[in-house]
Amino acid sequence: MVDPVRQEVISGASTVVIKVGTNVLADPTGQLDRHRIQSLADQLHRIRQSGRKVVLVTSGAIGAGVGKLGLGKRPTDLAHLQACAAVGQAALMQLYQESVAQYGIRTAQILLTASDFDNRARYLNARNTIGTLFEYGALPIINENDTVSVAEIKFGDNDHLAAMVTNLLRAPLLVLLTNVDGLYSDDPRTNPDAKLVATVPNIDQSVTGLAAATKSALGTGGMESKLKAARLVTVSGEAVIMANGSLDGILDRVFAAEPVGTLFLPHGADVPSRKRWFGFTARPKGVFRLDAGARQAVLDGKSLLPIGVTAVEGEFGKGDVVSLIDPEGTEVARGLSNYASTTAVRVCGLHTERIAALLGGVPYSELVHRDNLVVTG
Numbered sequence: 001m002v003d004p005v006r007q008e009v010i011s012g013a014s015t016v017v018i019k020v021g022t023n024v025l026a027d028p029t030g031q032l033d034r035h036r037i038q039s040l041a042d043q044l045h046r047i048r049q050s051g052r053k054v055v056l057v058t059s060g061a062i063g064a065g066v067g068k069l070g071l072g073k074r075p076t077d078l079a080h081l082q083a084c085a086a087v088g089q090a091a092l093m094q095l096y097q098e099s100v101a102q103y104g105i106r107t108a109q110i111l112l113t114a115s116d117f118d119n120r121a122r123y124l125n126a127r128n129t130i131g132t133l134f135e136y137g138a139l140p141i142i143n144e145n146d147t148v149s150v151a152e153i154k155f156g157d158n159d160h161l162a163a164m165v166t167n168l169l170r171a172p173l174l175v176l177l178t179n180v181d182g183l184y185s186d187d188p189r190t191n192p193d194a195k196l197v198a199t200v201p202n203i204d205q206s207v208t209g210l211a212a213a214t215k216s217a218l219g220t221g222g223m224e225s226k227l228k229a230a231r232l233v234t235v236s237g238e239a240v241i242m243a244n245g246s247l248d249g250i251l252d253r254v255f256a257a258e259p260v261g262t263l264f265l266p267h268g269a270d271v272p273s274r275k276r277w278f279g280f281t282a283r284p285k286g287v288f289r290l291d292a293g294a295r296q297a298v299l300d301g302k303s304l305l306p307i308g309v310t311a312v313e314g315e316f317g318k319g320d321v322v323s324l325i326d327p328e329g330t331e332v333a334r335g336l337s338n339y340a341s342t343t344a345v346r347v348c349g350l351h352t353e354r355i356a357a358l359l360g361g362v363p364y365s366e367l368v369h370r371d372n373l374v375v376t377g
């Protein structure tokens with residue numbers, strides 16, 4: 001049965017980011033599955049041959065390191081996990097390299113941390129490098145730089161990293177390959193009536209609620225983190241397909257627009273690159289707490305004025321990314337602050353005349369101009 005919506009998504013997917021999870025690539029003891037990796041490589045080749053640009057985001061470094069070092073199970077402390085990643089990353093890349101070599105494809109390793117994405121210059125460097133790799137016809141293979149990633153600079157997981165990369169490239173499609181068929185209406189192991197959800201038009205609370213039902217099927221936070229990542233992509237105007245990477249030929253089927261897995265449709269407008277960076281990628285350095293009126297103004301596409309801000313938190317400079325939080329404690333938007341935190345604290349809650357008196361002038365009448373705002377909530 002042909003789904004015209006799927007077909008439209010697939011035919012518009014000129015650049016695709018494909019993320020493969022550890023449980024697709026390695027068994028629980030960390031032995032990499034050569035057959036699976038070769039099969040993925042064959043399919044990646046076919047996708048590239050159809051004229052699309054492809055980026056692979058791969059997990060599996062830590063898992064493969066556990067296998068290579070003969071540890072039997074995953075260590076728990078950071079230094080050992082990082083050492084495993086360093087050993088496993090080389091093994092993983094070697095396998096990918098061997099698997100695509102027969103097609104004459106060169107592989108390119110890119111290891112990133114979240115702090116690379118906080119810094120606009122480094123963010124743009126990553127984009128330029130990937131663009132140049134496309135020119136060379138090389139296959140960019142991305143993982144988190146686990147060796148140097150500690151909690152403060154971590155993406156958290158590769159679902160998030162893959163979403164960031166999709167936004168970085170403005171790729172119209174992200175494919176998340178995992179070891180379940182997609183999003184279910186309930187836990188399929190306990191409820192025989194649980195149904196695979198074919199299409200999700202909007203990742204709202206009714207959808208995120210389904211993650212809890214399927215959580216344990218994927219281990220800690222699996223489905224939840226996938227839905228978060230999918231949301232980051234769909235609110236920027238791109239699509240996500242989640243499918244079972246353990247099935248032979250799954251990518252061929254996805255790109256034939258067959259009804260496999262779950263398709264998450266774009267919702268909201270196509271967000272320009274610059275707004276994607278501060279809206280969905282860079283981590284905010286501070287917080288503006290809004291009153292109800294300011295919340296509404298921001299949702300209506302207006303600028304944020306000092307009078308509507310009840311509190312300022314964090315230390316940030318002029319032009320840094322801030323998170324705008326409503327009176328219920330929910331983030332509604334992100335933006336670039338016109339004022340450093342030291343001044344923002346002084347002007348929040350004030351009318352323009354009071355600000356003029358206080359500062360001896362009003363450099364900016366808005367705390368965040370509407371051109372520098374993205375609604376995220």
Ligand code: GLU
Binds near residue numbers: 061156
């Ligand atoms: N970067 C980790 C690895 O390669 C994977 C993180 C994740 O699975 O989300 O092992």
